[in-house]
Amino acid sequence: MAMNLAPARAAGLAALDDFVAAAGRRYTDTRNYDHGPGDRTNVSMLSRFLRYRLVTEAEVVAAVRREHSAAAAEKFLQEVLWRTYWKGWLEMRPSVWTRYRADLAGLKMQTGGWRAAYDRALAGNTGIDCFDAWIAELATHGYLHNHARMWFASIWIFTLRLPWQLGADLFYRQLFDGDPASNTLSWRWVAGLQTAGKTYLATRDNIARYTGGRFAPAGLATTATALTEAPTPPQALSPMMPATGRVGLLLGEDDCHAESLALGGARVTAVASATVADGRSAAVETFVANALTDARDRAxxxxxxxxxxxxxxxxxxVRDWARRCDLTTVVVPYAPIGPTRTALDLVAAAIVTDGIALVPVRRAWDSAAWPAARRGYFAFREGAGTLIG
Ligand SMILES: Cc1cc2nc3c(=O)[nH]c(=O)nc-3n(C[C@H](O)[C@H](O)[C@H](O)COP(=O)(O)OP(=O)(O)OC[C@H]3O[C@@H](n4cnc5c(N)ncnc54)[C@H](O)[C@@H]3O)c2cc1C
Structure with a gap:
């Protein structure tokens, strides 16, 4: 039976329910295999729901822990925590995001020596069979298996010698789960920027093995020299202010489950939602808009x-809505670093002059985990592991 991957919480909960029995041994043993778009039963396909918090990490962990011990589901639970880690890491280094976006804007204006290779890559015309197939899969399904994402990024950077930022942008625009933190930082990790000096090299044997022989590409790069940059030290997370009294609740795409937000003494008197068009594919922008409609209706x-x-x-x-609803406080689910946050920061700075406060509410999950994302994932797990434990 085909999985229902509609942009709605009900579909996310059903996908979780379908998968949870496989989150233990089966996931541990089989997760690295990419059987192709016709068979995704060895992975959860939950990323498009988790990305927008149609279903929260806390709910996924709780459902898995009801059926499996922490040890049996360790691999799966750790993967879920990677999403949290990347978000926390970027949250404490916003300049990594702004620099990436600035680099991207600069590259898009260039007609560098890489342009012809870039056009061939986008057209799925590189002659590297797996890569050309993944380009088509990305456009058709808005999804690639994790291993394929790693191979793809490695081939993009080290074989095709294309700027990593353009590859990250392609993923972000075409994946249903396209995520500023998980995507940008994973591309940086492949390029050797995230764990300084450590790159990821895709090889013919590894691809052949984990695609069950569907692909065995020749001519891949045999070395992967890390890109370099100056380190970016982490900065402190912003303190949260409590929301009280009559408030309006403004939903953005990063958190589509307002019902489980801890709003303390605030009384919600109006709800609104707003999207940030961000140059993504029509299918992704529609997915996001529908997710937000679902979130707004439930709220x-x-x-x-x-x-x-x-x-x-x-x-x-936002100003018109606040005035119409007679609001002086607008509560927003905390938006992590990314386009929605950028837009919200601008709105907050402007409407404060009208006497309207924009108050972000951060989930306990993020407040508990993010401060531990100061260094690498393994140190993070030491600090945040109790969330899955
Ligand atoms: C180059 C590259 C780009 C990526 N871009 C994105 C992106 O834009 N959005 C995104 O959500 N994930 C991204 N990932 C991470 C990962 O590939 C996907 O989350 C995963 O493949 C989604 O499929 P799934 O839900 O079936 O995962 P499962 O294997 O079932 O994992 C369960 C959940 O754990 C989390 N998870 C698993 N692996 C990772 C990981 N490596 N990093 C962070 N979280 C993980 C996801 O929330 C996922 O839904 C990227 C990875 C790479 C290597």
């Missing part, structure tokens, strides 16, 4: 208030 029912869909996440749209 309106949960808080028993009216809901609005703002035309965009702009100062004018």
């Amino acid at each position: 309106a029912a949960h808080f028993a208030v009216a809901a609005d869909a703002l035309p965009a996440l702009t100062t004018g749209a």
Whole structure:
């Protein structure tokens, strides 16, 4: 039976329910195999739900722990925690994101020596069979297996010698789970920037083995020299302010489960949602818009208030909504570093002059885990491991 991957919480919960029995031994033993788009039963396919928090990490961990011991499901639980790690790492180094976006904008204006190879790669016309197949799979399914993402990024950087930022951008625009932290930092990891000096080299044998012989590409790079940059030290996380009294709840794409936010003494009197169009494929932008509609409808029912869909996440749209609903406080689920956060920071700075406060609410999960993302993943797991434990 085909899995229902619709952009809605109900589909996410059903996918979790379908997968949970396989999260133990089966996942540990088989997760690295990419059987192709026709068979994804060895992985959870939960990323598009987790990315937008249609289903939260806490819910996935709780469901898995009801059926498996921490030891039996260790591999799967650790993968879930990688998402949290990447988010926390980027949160404490926002300049890595702004630098990436600036580099990307610069590259898109260039007509460098890489342009012809880039066009061939995008057209799926490199002659590297697996790579050309993954380009098509990305466009058709908006998903690639984790191992294929690693091979793809490695071939992009070390065989095709293309700028990693353009590859990260392609993934971000085409993956249904496209995520500023997991995607950008994984590309950096392959390039040797994330764990300084350590690169990931895709090999013919490894690809042949884990694709069950579907691919055995010739001519791949045999060395992978790490890119270099100056280290970016972590900065402190911003302190949270409590929200109280009558508030409006403004939903963005990063957290589509407002019902489980801890709102303390705040009383929600209005709900709205707003998207940030970000140049992603039409399929991804539609997926995100539908996820947010689902989130808004559930929140309106949960808080028993009216809901609005703002035309965009702009100062004018938020100001008009706040005035119409007579709000002086707008609560937003905390948006991690990425396009929604950038838009929200601009809105917050502008509407404060109208006497309207924008108050982010961070989940206990993130507040507990993110401070531990100061160094590498293994140190992080020491600090945040109790979340899955
Ligand atoms: C170059 C590259 C780019 C990537 N870009 C993204 C992205 O844009 N968005 C995204 O969500 N993931 C990204 N990943 C991570 C990972 O590939 C996907 O999360 C995973 O393949 C999604 O499939 P799944 O839900 O079936 O995963 P499963 O194997 O079933 O894992 C369960 C969950 O654990 C988390 N997870 C698993 N592996 C990772 C990982 N390596 N890093 C972070 N979280 C992980 C995801 O939330 C996933 O849903 C990227 C990895 C690489 C190497």
